[in-house]
Amino acid sequence: MIQHPPSTEHSPTHLSCLPYGVGHGQEGVCLQVQMGPYRFLLDCGLNNLDPLLTPSQPPADAVFCSHAHPDHARGLMALHQAFPKLPIYASEVTGQLLPLNWPEKGPLKTEDFCQVLPWGTSVELFKNLTVQLFRAGHLPGAAAILLSYQTPQRIYKLFYTGDFSLSNLQLVEGLSVEGLRGLSPDVLIIEGTYGTTRHPHRRQQEKHLMQRINECLTRGYRVVLPVPRLGLGQEILKLLRSHHQFTGQDLDIWVDGQVANACDRYLDLLPEFPLSVQNFAKHQPLFWDERICPRLRRLTPQQRGKLGETPCIVLTDDVMALYDEGYLMLGSWVMLIPAAPNEGQTDESPEIVTFMQGHSIHSESYLLAEHSDGRNTTQLIHNLRPQHILFVHGSPINLTDLTSLEELQNRYQLHLPSAGKLVELPLGDKFIQPAAPSPSSYEGELNELETNITITLPQTILKDPHWRYFADTGLIEARWQGDELVLRGVSQRELLSQSNSNRVVNDLDCCLTCRHYRGQKCWNSQSPLYGFKVTPEGFCPVFEPVDQEEDSPINNE
Known part of the structure; x- marks a missing residue:
């Protein structure tokens, strides 16, 4: 009412x-x-x-x-x-x-x-x-x-x-x-x-996203980014056109759907943009450029059937349609999804979660805060x-x-x-002390057993609205932060993403599929990473694939 x-x-x-x-x-x-x-x-x-x-x-x-x-x-x-x-x-x-x-x-x-x-x-x-x-x-x-x-x-x-x-x-x-x-x-x-x-500084967020896109392309993957029609997509396109990692790279960037229409509208507003953007546009087009690499083009029905034949990046506001109609079938694809909360579809949007559960395409989330x-x-x-x-x-x-x-x-x-x-907003000189918030800390007990450790917390924590997200899967991750042990709940999306990640890196020349990768460390004496802990997705010049008769490196961890 x-x-x-x-x-x-x-x-x-x-x-x-x-x-x-x-x-x-x-x-x-x-x-x-x-x-x-x-x-x-x-x-x-x-x-x-x-x-x-x-x-x-x-x-x-x-x-x-x-x-x-x-x-x-x-x-x-x-x-x-x-x-x-x-x-x-x-x-x-x-x-x-x-x-x-x-x-x-x-x-x-x-x-x-x-x-x-x-x-x-x-x-x-x-x-x-x-x-x-x-x-x-x-x-x-x-x-x-x-x-x-x-x-x-x-x-x-x-x-x-x-x-x-x-x-x-x-x-x-x-x-x-x-x-x-x-x-x-x-x-x-x-x-x-x-x-x-x-959040990290905005430029750090941008740098991380550009590095990740470049890594995917270097490993032979095509990249698709679901974005809202207005705002985030145009930000990413400007980054791809001006970032040093992509300048001059022989690469096609395709823009699909209403995102392309928003780019057209942006071109009519150039005088309203920062001076750095206006200066950039004096030397090369902000959008729609087939002459200077990376090429930036509108995705037409005729070109959809060729998607994936060569390395490319696709920005769209309807990734489900592109996939369901078979346009993301050529080559191997990685989907980079904006982390929630954000405008448009995010890594927590029900349609994206459902889509990722029903398809084998690998997905990751990134932060580019607006x-x-x-x-x-x-x-x-x-x-x-x-x-x-x-x-x-x-x-x-x-x-x-x-x-x-x-x-x-x-x-x-x-x-x-x-x-x-209705919220009434009475004004006056006297400050009214607001009601104290609900307690955000809980006291518990810690017990060391022979094979594991248990931490017991009071049941009142269940009433905290954070609990539903923390206990989403029943799995937690623990890490030290100074002398404090921080517990974090592992979400269903993260489990799904990890599963997809293992499926992707098994097909790549990377540490996970290298014969010298054991116990999360590199044991190749010829490698500059010898003796160090390395990420499964890492790569070095002395990579040697696992022999077919050897056990998978996943089982040797």
């Missing part, structure tokens, strides 16, 4: 948030906020608009779209058709990218349903109500939105980050904290996609210094981890909104 905001006839400073979708899992983001007499929608990523269409009047006075990803924008067209006079605002670049969400509609003009707002300029939309857009990183055109409502007593401010990244990506610069420091909004609505997780990690999220919060914080866009576990941070608990009023439940 949707709880609608109370009447604000006698409450000119009323602030509240009614979520229609908060971005848990595949759920889109759609938030109705009230500031004084005005109601606004922040994004509309709903698949089902029924909760918005129930009243006889529009659900808001205006709609603000932070960026063009489907989980924030897919419902805008249906909303516009239901209420043609309801104004929808976005940045100019987002307005250009939004039609990619409805390819079946054909060519759409931005002005048909979206009004453009400038960057960094405060615009008065209604009496005493202004809006200002800040570049949020994450995706070209993505905006953080500041709403300010002025009364005779003071100015009330609400800041919505949308999806954001403080790190510079290939095609978009990160959100600048400098321009926001000391903003002190009364309310901050912020995404918490990665919870408290910390959102800020926990460290950068808390950095932004401390620079903004809000009174209320609402965490959205992320799994309930990740968002709970953020609200459990003592550094946030002691300074701000924290909220975990859920769809359909």
Whole structure:
């Protein structure tokens, strides 16, 4: 049951948030906020608009779209058709990218349903109500939105980050904290996609992905990357075109489906990209180039049947169709899947998991984060210094981890909104200490037996939402971290990936299939790795294959 905001006839400073979708899992983001007499929608990523269409009047006075990803924008067209006079605002670049969400509609003009707002300029939309857009990183055109409502007593401010990244990506610069420091909004609505997780530097993530793709190609494999139509695919293409490991390499990169259409739209937006990208495009095409290696081409129906005849990389938003129709049958393939959480299909998406269980193709996951990690999220919060914080866009576990941070608990009023439940945001000088989070540490016992060791924990740990993921398969991995022993649950996806990995490396010239590989070490005195522990996928110039009559090296570990 949707709880609608109370009447604000006698409450000119009323602030509240009614979520229609908060971005848990595949759920889109759609938030109705009230500031004084005005109601606004922040994004509309709903698949089902029924909760918005129930009243006889529009659900808001205006709609603000932070960026063009489907989980924030897919419902805008249906909303516009239901209420043609309801104004929808976005940045100019987002307005250009939004039609990619409805390819079946054909060519759409931005002005048909979206009004453009400038960057960094405060615009008065209604009496005493202004809006200002800040570049949020994450995706070209993505905006953080500041709403300010002025009364005779003071100015009330609400800041919505949308999806954001403080790190510079290939095609978009990160959100600048400098321009926001000391903003002190009364309310901050912020995404918490990665919870408290910390990531390596963005350039390290990019380097690792490029190295892995290059290793697969060197070993004779073709590479297919399932990506969403907008954002991640274009980032990877820019990397492949400019990274030193691929520059000049005689290699075909094929782009399939709606990913190719998004590339076309990007080419119309070159003046909006960072100067480094604009300079790159002056010397060679950003996309669609058959002259300079690696060649980057659109995958046409005529060329699909030849996929795999030569080393290649394929980016597609519908890998199931390519495989089921037989286009990934020539040669051996490796599928590299973005690690969850991410836009589009990830290594945890049900369709990807089902696909990998039914096919022999090898798969691996990689990290190329489009959102800020926990460290950068808390950095932004401390620079903004809000009174209320609402965490959205992320799994309930990740968002709970953020609200459990003592550094946030002691300074701000924290909220975990859920769809359909009104969040009142009272303002005042007195700080209200939030309720303490559930305990995150558990005391147990350790017993040494003759053949193994047992660790006993209290049954209360079963109530912790993390337990379901930890105990997914009943298998755990233990490793030392200083003097502490860290336990980690092994997921079904990892077991499946390990099985595929063993199947792949058995067909390769690598340490696992070398006659000198025993006990996870190299015993070839002619090898520079002699006596060292090596990975099964490793390779050196003095490789010698296992004789047919010898036992498999897997059994000799």
